[in-house]
Amino acid sequence: MSVDLATVKRVARLARIAVSEDxxxxxxxxxxxxxxxxxxxxxxxVDGVEPMTSVTPMAMKKRQDVVTDGxxxxxxxxxxxxxxxNFFLVPKVVE
Amino acid sequence: MxxxxxxxxxxxxxxxxxxxxxxxxxxxxYLGAIEQAxxxxxxxxxVTADQARAMAKASDExxxxxxxxxxxxxxxxxxxxxxxxxxxxxxxxxxxDGFRPRYESTVTANLWADGAVMLGKLNMxxxxxxxxxxxxxxxxxxxxxxARGSNSQLVPGGSSGGSAAAVAGFLCAGATAxxxxxxxxxxxxxxxxxxxxxxxxxxxxxxxxxxxSSLDQAGPIARxxxxxxxxxxxxxxxxxxxxxxxxxxxxxxxxxxxxxxxGMKIGIPKEYRVDGMAAEIEELWQKGIAWLKxxxxxxxxxxxxxxxxxxxxxxxxxxxxxxxxxxxYDGVRYGLRVPGKDIVEMYENTRAAGFGKEVKRRILIGxxxxxxxxYDAYYIRAQKxxxxxKKDFDTVFAAGVDVILTPATPSAAFGVADQDMAADxxxxxxxxxxxxxxxxxxxxxxxxxxxxxxxxxPLGLQLIGKPFxxxxxxxxxxxxxxxxxRFQPEKWW
Numbered sequence: 001m002s003v004d005l006a007t008v009k010r011v012a013r014l015a016r017i018a019v020s021e022d023x024x025x026x027x028x029x030x031x032x033x034x035x036x037x038x039x040x041x042x043x044x045x046v047d048g049v050e051p052m053t054s055v056t057p058m059a060m061k062k063r064q065d066v067v068t069d070g071x072x073x074x075x076x077x078x079x080x081x082x083x084x085x086n087f088f089l090v091p092k093v094v095e
Numbered sequence: 096m097x098x099x100x101x102x103x104x105x106x107x108x109x110x111x112x113x114x115x116x117x118x119x120x121x122x123x124x125y126l127g128a129i130e131q132a133x134x135x136x137x138x139x140x141x142v143t144a145d146q147a148r149a150m151a152k153a154s155d156e157x158x159x160x161x162x163x164x165x166x167x168x169x170x171x172x173x174x175x176x177x178x179x180x181x182x183x184x185x186x187x188x189x190x191x192d193g194f195r196p197r198y199e200s201t202v203t204a205n206l207w208a209d210g211a212v213m214l215g216k217l218n219m220x221x222x223x224x225x226x227x228x229x230x231x232x233x234x235x236x237x238x239x240x241x242a243r244g245s246n247s248q249l250v251p252g253g254s255s256g257g258s259a260a261a262v263a264g265f266l267c268a269g270a271t272a273x274x275x276x277x278x279x280x281x282x283x284x285x286x287x288x289x290x291x292x293x294x295x296x297x298x299x300x301x302x303x304x305x306x307x308s309s310l311d312q313a314g315p316i317a318r319x320x321x322x323x324x325x326x327x328x329x330x331x332x333x334x335x336x337x338x339x340x341x342x343x344x345x346x347x348x349x350x351x352x353x354x355x356x357x358g359m360k361i362g363i364p365k366e367y368r369v370d371g372m373a374a375e376i377e378e379l380w381q382k383g384i385a386w387l388k389x390x391x392x393x394x395x396x397x398x399x400x401x402x403x404x405x406x407x408x409x410x411x412x413x414x415x416x417x418x419x420x421x422x423x424y425d426g427v428r429y430g431l432r433v434p435g436k437d438i439v440e441m442y443e444n445t446r447a448a449g450f451g452k453e454v455k456r457r458i459l460i461g462x463x464x465x466x467x468x469x470y471d472a473y474y475i476r477a478q479k480x481x482x483x484x485k486k487d488f489d490t491v492f493a494a495g496v497d498v499i500l501t502p503a504t505p506s507a508a509f510g511v512a513d514q515d516m517a518a519d520x521x522x523x524x525x526x527x528x529x530x531x532x533x534x535x536x537x538x539x540x541x542x543x544x545x546x547x548x549x550x551x552x553p554l555g556l557q558l559i560g561k562p563f564x565x566x567x568x569x570x571x572x573x574x575x576x577x578x579x580x581r582f583q584p585e586k587w588w
Contacts, residue, residue, distance in 0.1 A: 003463065015418060015462040016425070016439070017455055018447035027459060030520055034460055037521045038407040038473070044480050051478030054339075055295050055309070055485065055537025056562065061338045075197040081432035088427050091438045 002032045099124035100265040104169050104322040107268060111158060111168050118158065118168025121268075122151035122212050125170045129214065129266050135588035138261040140175055140233045141183035142215035150212040157210070165329055167210035172267035174258050175216045176223055177203050177313075178302035182213075186304040187231040187257075188221045190449025191430040200302025201334045202271060202313050209329040214267050218257030221451045222421065223278055223306045226526040228256025229511065230453040238286060238508050239264035239584040243551035246587070249508040252282030252526070258316045259286040263584060269317040269326050273303060275310045276409050277504075277530025280542035283316050284503035284555030287544045287582035289323045289572065290316040292530075294562045295537035296341035298327075299334035307416035308339075310409075310534040319581060320543060320573045324348035327565065343563060351566035352573045357391030359571070362496035366402035367529060369505065375548045376502045383500055383545055383556045386578035387571070397496055399487040404480050405532040406524060411464050411477035412535075417454075418461025424449060456520065485536040492561050498571050501529050503542040503555035529557060539565050543572040545579045553582050 003011070008028045012019045019027065054060075073086040082089035099121050102110065110116045126144050133139050147170065154168035178184050178196040185191035199207075207213070220230040227250040228236040238251040239260055251260040255272035259282035262270050272279045274292035283290025291314045298313040305311060315326035328348050334340040363384065368377070384394055426432035426445030433448045435441035450458065464473035491499065505528055509516070516523040533540040539562070542555040556575060560568045 007463075008459070011459050011463045011466065013443075014466065015458050016422075016442040016446055017450065017458065018440075018443035027456065030456055031459060031463070033519060033521055034410060034456075035463075037524075038410055038477075041404060041407050041411070041473075041476055041480055044401070044404055044476075044483065046476060046479040046483070049479040049482050051475050052481040052485065053478075056339075056341060058296075058341060061335070061340075061342070063335060072197075076428075078197055079194050079429035081426060081430070090427055091435070091441055093438050 002035055003028060100128050102268070103318050104268050104325050107169060112163055114158065118151040118154035118212065119148065121168060122147050122170050122214070125214055125267060132264055132266055132588045136237050136239060136260050136264050136266070137234055138218055138236055138257045138264065138266055139172065139215045140187060140218050140257070143182055143213055146182070147212050147214050150207070154210055154212065164210035165325070166206060168212060169210070169268050170212045170214050171206060172214050172217045172258060172261045172270040173203055174255055174271050174273060175219050176273055176304045177271055178304070179203055179213065179216065183216050184304070186222045187219045187233055188449065188451070188454070189232045189431060190424045190446070194429045198302060201299035201332065201336060202303065202330045205332050206271070206329050211329070217261055217270060220254035220256065221454050222304065222417070223254040223273055223275055224417070224453050224457055225253040226277070226281060226523050227516070228253040228282070230451050232451060235511050236260045237511065239588065240286060240508060240552055241584070241587060248511040249552070250285070250511055252285035252508065254278040255282045255316060259283055259288055259290070262286070262288045262316050262318060264588065269315055269322050271313060271330065272316045273311055273313050274534065275306050275413060276534050277527035279314050279316060280530045280540055280555070280557060281504050281526055283542040284544070284553070285508040287553030287584070288316050288318060289320050289541065289543050290314065291323050291327060291541040291565065291568065292533065292539065293327060293331060293565050294539045296339050297331045297539070297563065297565070299332060299337040299340045301334055301336040305420040307413035308420060309416060310413060312534070320569060320576045321349060321352055323541070324352060324569045341563070346566055348566055348569050351570045354570045355391065356387060356571055356574050359392045359497045360495050361387050361392045361394050362397035362491055362499040363394060364397050364399045364402065364499060364501060366399050367501045369528060372505050376505060376554065379546050379554050379556065380500070380502050383575055386575055387500065390574045395496060397491045397499065399491065399532070401480065401484045401487050402532055405484050405535050406528055408477045408480045408484065408535060409527070409531045410460070410524060411473050412481065414457040414461030415465050415474050416461070418458045418465065421454070421458055481535050484532060488536045488538060498567055499559040501557045501559065503529060503557040505529065507548045507550070507552035507554055533559055538562060539568055541568045541572050543575050544582050545575055547582060
């Protein structure tokens with residue numbers, strides 16, 4: 001499989017990365033080189049093989065459903081580019 | 096007075112314990128070395144001199160009271176991927192500009208609890224995506240090694256290139272690193288240092304900037320096998336904050352050094368004899384086989400039939416996980432924000448400006464292979480092949496093999512701005528051909544220097560072990576180290 005310019009632009013839109021026409025052209029070539037490289041996986045017989053979900057055969061740890069942290073709003077917004085009264089500030093999203 | 100930066104961790108520990116040197120003297124020696132060398136090597140992206148001196152002073156006070164923890168007063172460099180409270184943590188990316196976390200990663204917290212001193216944060220490939228440390232927002236790291244009779248700049252490998260260069264160039268006693276497809280072992284091999292990627296789940300991933308969560312694992316880069324064992328003992332722990340952290344006690348890895356390898360079965364996988372591999376790599380491999388045989392180990396040829404599929408599998412799974420993990424960098428909660436006419440344009444502009452080329456490339460690949468219509472053909476198929484790759488190892492270990500011996504990399508360090516690799520991303524990816532299988536299967540792997548090539552550049556061997564048998568790797572690597580000797584670059588910087 002290979003991608004065309006329109007697909008690259010669509011994928012960039014899905015990934016929320018602005019791309020110029022030149023970027024998209026260059027990336028089309030690069031992505032096709034990588035997709036060409038991974039194409040060889042099509043020759044592997046994977047019939048009846050389970051997809052891997054975990055490398056170690058261990059049950060995922062669970063903890064009690066209790067509050068163990070919190071009340072750290074100031075810490076959480078400390079690195080925000082814009083915040084006010086412990087809220088993140090973003091451009092208007094609803095009219 | 097001897098140059099304190101030349102001491103290994105074990106040697107420094109002995110001198111600190113005997114009160115022959117102080118932690119402050121040791122830290123000052125490293126801070127001086129960094130100031131002098133960093134303009135040439137670019138290994139550090141941030142130096143925390145005041146913090147280092149304060150930590151060293153606290154260690155000296157403890158030592159004066161006759162108290163000494165495992166890493167008391169040992170100056171370390173920390174890869175920029177680890178969250179360090181109040182200190183530069185940017186995964187060497189522009190998009191995390193100014194990020195100073197309000198928390199500490201579990202691995203670094205473990206090191207400080209054992210008395211280690213933080214010298215600063217180390218350069219790396221952006222978000223750990225690269226094999227040459229050239230994708231960093233802070234510029235390439237320069238390898239302290241040069242080809243004999245040449246002054247051209249070589250890469251230290253990646254993504255933990257800053258860690259490897261700082262250890263090889265005597266700018267820290269040891270360093271933290273991380274490995275998703277070979278990012279500890281390949282730079283260790285390129286710089287004549289020792290690097291171990293432990294079993295998945297051995298070190299907590301909490302507070303480590305995520306790249307591909309099912310593959311990422313922290314480990315040390317050190318001057319020798321003993322130092323790597325000392326560091327891993329402190330870095331590893333059982334951590335409730337990482338659900339994939341494994342509930343097993345951490346052994347005393349250092350105690351494994353010197354244990355016999357007599358009677359051990361060493362597997363030699365025939366699939367690792369790849370096309371176009373340098374004759375010197377094959378010779379090195381044969382030397383490793385001979386050393387282990389001389390020590391009484393039994394050598395057996397083994398087969399890992401899906402080896403050639405590991406790299407293509409990696410270049411589906413890791414970008415898929417990365418595209419998901421890196422969705423959080425949106426200009427809202429931390430780092431860079433580039434305005435736009437609405438919120439979506441702000442996201443798009445921020446991510447366009449904040450991510451470098453390689454990171455964008457991997458996010459796009461990941462987004463594509465996870466998108467509707469391609470998910471089964473790419474992602475699910477890759478996860479199935481991953482099962483087969485792991486099964487290959489399971490079969491070999493079930494047949495009685497204790498450790499697998501392979502070359503660490505297909506070549507020695509290459510030049511900065513290599514034209515072939517710049518033109519073809521896949522060529523750069525091939526650097527990880529021997530290391531990436533280990534991440535796919537979640538196994539421990541160690542790279543240990545084993546010789547120099549015809550140009551006087553270091554080459555490494557890799558040992559792969561069973562899950563949580565890092566002790567076996569340390570004792571076997573120690574045998575190779577004793578036979579091969581240690582390798583240090585000639586100071587030019």
